[in-house]
Amino acid sequence: MVQYVLDKHDRPMKDLRISVIDKCNFRCTYCMPAEIFGDDYRFMPESELLSFDEIIRLVKIFARFGTEKVRITGGEPLMRKDIDQLVARIKQVDGIKDVAITTNAVFLVKQAKKLKAAGLDRVNISLDAIEDEVFKKTNGRGIKTAPVIKGIEAARAADLPIKINMVVKKGMNEDQILPMARYFKETGDTLRFIEFMDVGNHNGWNMSTVVPKKEIVEQINAEMPIEPLEAQYYGEVADRYQYSDGSGEIGVISSVTEAFCSSCTRVRISADGQLFTCLFASEGYDIREMIRNSEEDQAIISRLIKIWTMRDDQYSVDRKNGVPTTKTKIEMSYIGG
Numbered sequence: 653m654v655q656y657v658l659d660k661h662d663r664p665m666k667d668l669r670i671s672v673i674d675k676c677n678f679r680c681t682y683c684m685p686a687e688i689f690g691d692d693y694r695f696m697p698e699s700e701l702l703s704f705d706e707i708i709r710l711v712k713i714f715a716r717f718g719t720e721k722v723r724i725t726g727g728e729p730l731m732r733k734d735i736d737q738l739v740a741r742i743k744q745v746d747g748i749k750d751v752a753i754t755t756n757a758v759f760l761v762k763q764a765k766k767l768k769a770a771g772l773d774r775v776n777i778s779l780d781a782i783e784d785e786v787f788k789k790t791n792g793r794g795i796k797t798a799p800v801i802k803g804i805e806a807a808r809a810a811d812l813p814i815k816i817n818m819v820v821k822k823g824m825n826e827d828q829i830l831p832m833a834r835y836f837k838e839t840g841d842t843l844r845f846i847e848f849m850d851v852g853n854h855n856g857w858n859m860s861t862v863v864p865k866k867e868i869v870e871q872i873n874a875e876m877p878i879e880p881l882e883a884q885y886y887g888e889v890a891d892r893y894q895y896s897d898g899s900g901e902i903g904v905i906s907s908v909t910e911a912f913c914s915s916c917t918r919v920r921i922s923a924d925g926q927l928f929t930c931l932f933a934s935e936g937y938d939i940r941e942m943i944r945n946s947e948e949d950q951a952i953i954s955r956l957i958k959i960w961t962m963r964d965d966q967y968s969v970d971r972k973n974g975v976p977t978t979k980t981k982i983e984m985s986y987i988g989g
């Protein structure tokens with residue numbers, strides 16, 4: 653029987669995001685700047701990662717709280733060995749209706765068909781520019797767009813529903829807003845613009861580096877008229893717009909200029925089994941320790957209820973209201989976005 657748990661702002665514990673690895677083949681400047689995540693950076697040894705059995709045990713517990721959606725993320729989740737097997741096992745958990753992956757797409761060429769066969773419902777692909785010269789800089793590794801485009805095509809050929817995520821940062825890629833919109837209007841894939849956020853401690857964020865949702869919408873509307881769409885469900889983070897000529901839609905995730913903490917139902921588990929109730933948290937709760945100490949499900953359930961009912965997070969609202977936020981935060985590549 654489903655047991656809903658509400659936090660201090662009456663938000664249910666629902667959408668589960670699991671990071672399966674902290675490593676990545678990219679070094680996006682806004683996420684894993686190469687000067688910090690260099691060759692000598694110590695990623696987690698395999699023994700620290702939650703095993704698939706441990707992840708499945710947790711997913712089953714979360715399903716008892718009403719979790720229906722699971723997103724697999726990273727680092728780069730497709731770098732975790734046999735990730736399709738994890739997808740297939742999550743899909744078999746009673747109550748789980750939707751399994752998605754967020755990826756930079758490079759390994760989709762090899763894995764899209766296997767993931768579809770495993771039951772993957774959707775894939776969100778990150779691409780921050782359509783022009784090579786800009787993209788080579790944003791990914792920090794000089795990688796051209798072709799491997800990502802090929803990954804997108806592989807996902808399409810495998811019949812996986814696709815959304816494209818573009819982080820927009822002033823001085824980095826705001827000149828790509830229109831070229832990206834034109835390109836994906838043509839292919840028919842939904843493109844979602846994400847305001848650059850101050851996740852982690854190293855990406856040089858300040859308010860002047862954010863291109864606000866309003867500006868993004870105005871730029872697109874001036875060339876390709878759009879109309880707002882109704883939200884499809886409680887807690888939907890993207891504001892959606894449809895092209896007036898009927899050729900598909902775009903979304904804007906305005907995490908900075910229009911915080912959506914009041915409906916944030918996301919629980920995040922890092923690759924080493926720490927639970928975070930907010931993307932901007934400083935510390936997590938060690939769930940892996942409970943699992944590895946052979947604690948009963950009931951003990952883990954009681955702990956989750958305690959954590960969630962105490963949850964008071966609203967970092968983005970505080971940021972918007974000018975509440976000082978000086979704490980050290982966890983890194984995006986660690987928690988998985």
Ligand code: SAM
Nearest residue numbers: 683726727728754755756778817848849988989
């Ligand atoms: N490697 C995968 C990828 O890039 O899709 C999954 C992990 S990545 C951390 C998840 C999402 O977080 C990506 O869409 C990425 O663009 C986004 N992201 C990372 N750093 C960000 C930042 N500072 N502000 C906004 N979004 C960010």
Ligand code: SF4
Nearest residue numbers: 676678680683727756
């Ligand atoms: Fe890697 Fe994704 Fe972070 Fe880019 S955004 S560095 S692809 S984890």
Ligand code: SF4
Nearest residue numbers: 913916930931967968
């Ligand atoms: Fe949720 Fe924290 Fe983001 Fe607010 S700042 S939407 S509470 S993750």
